[in-house]
Amino acid sequence: MNTHEFPLVVRAPSEGASLPDFLAGRKERMEADLAEYGAVLYRGFAPMTGEALDRLVGSLSSVSFKNDEESSPRNHVVGNVYTSTNYRSEMEIFPHNENSYKKEFPMKLFFYCVHPGAEGGETPIADCRRVLKRLGDGIKAKFQQKKWMYVRNFTAGIGVSWQEAFNTTRREDVEAYCRDQDIRFAWHDEDSLKTWQVREPLLSHPASGEPSWFNHATFFNIQTLDKDLRESLCDMFGDDALPHNTYYGDGSPIEPAVIGELQQAYLAESVPIKWETGDLMVLDNLLTAHARKPFKGERRIYLAQTDPVDRATLVPTEA
Known part of the structure; x- marks a missing residue:
């Protein structure tokens, strides 16, 4: 594990150089850097269109990632490229690994600054x-x-609907998906669905075998939300019907002191990346969590997720 540079910054060899040309034939080098550093930032290259980004991502990946169980609203740009999130600009997003609650998750994340x-x-x-x-x-x-448990309540008019999250309007499709993905579920009415799934908190990296803290136990816990929003949601839904919450795997609550220690661990290790137009940041999703600071004005960041891996193949490791 690299203990110095984070992320690894790779600068253009000349002003306005083509990033696709620079990365041609360098997929293995990029993957080795990702396994060591966890994040690589390519900076100073000529801006790309969404179409060019999609082609570049395809050349640096093996398989695109189909994102069911979506928890953040996004807009489709082109191909496998989406907006990173449509979450309100004045709100801060806490560090998390993309789709860590899923049975299968993407190993590579490509963030591009338009x-x-x-x-x-x-x-x-x-x-x-x-x-x-x-x-x-x-x-x-x-x-x-x-282990840890993620509990989700899909309620009409609140956040992403179950139809959006599972890309279907058929309840039987949702049920089949949940059974296949080790997710328990219960319908409350036509538009209300509750799901809960238990996952390992640690996974070992397929290249190095290093253990990584890989979960949404902190991110989705009600205690991580802004105080006013937390109190509003609890008043509106009660403890059992919150849109998102996490517990220990046996359903018992995670103590506030534990959530506090987890929060502080993420924040202590966080390195803020100030975007420049044309930046491409590639993350090893298993090794690196990402977040977002509030912003003003137009901000447009694209995201592509690739190279899905089945978490069952990453044997949990003693820390």
Whole structure:
């Protein structure tokens, strides 16, 4: 594990150089850098269209990632390229690994800056190997013993609907998907669905075998939300029907002190990336969490997710 540079910054060999030309034939080098550093930022290259980005991502990946169970609204740009999130600009997004609650998740994330915004909008990133090292032995042992549970309530008019999340209007399709993905579910009415799934909190990297703290236990926990929003949601839905929440794998609540320690571990390891037009940042999703600072003005960041891996092939490792 690299203990110095994070992320690895690769600058254009000349002003306005073509990034696709520069990266031609360098897929293996990029993957080796990702496994060591967790994040690579390509900077100073000529801007690309969405179509050019989609072609570049395809050349640096093996398989695109089909994102069911979507938790953040996005707009489709072209091919496998989407907007990173449509979450409100004044809200901060806490560090997380994309789709860590899924049975299958993307190993590579490609973030591309079309426009950085007038103010704010940085993307903090955190090495989850280092996050893990900050956690007390008791916390790690308890999570490894109990695992963690993600509970989600799809309610009409609140967030992403179940139809959007599962890309279908057929309840039987949702049920088949949930059974295949080890997700329990319960329908409350035509537009209300509750799902819950239990996952391992640690996974080992397929290249290095290094353990990484890979989960949404902190991100989706109600205690991580802004105080006013947290109180509003609890008043509106109660503890059992919140849009998102997390627990230990046996359904017991995660103690506030534990959530506090987890939050501090992520924040202590976060490195804010201030975007420049034309930046391409590639993340090893298993090793690196990402976040977003509030912003003003136009900010446009594209995202492509690729190279899905089945978490069952990444044997949980003792921390």
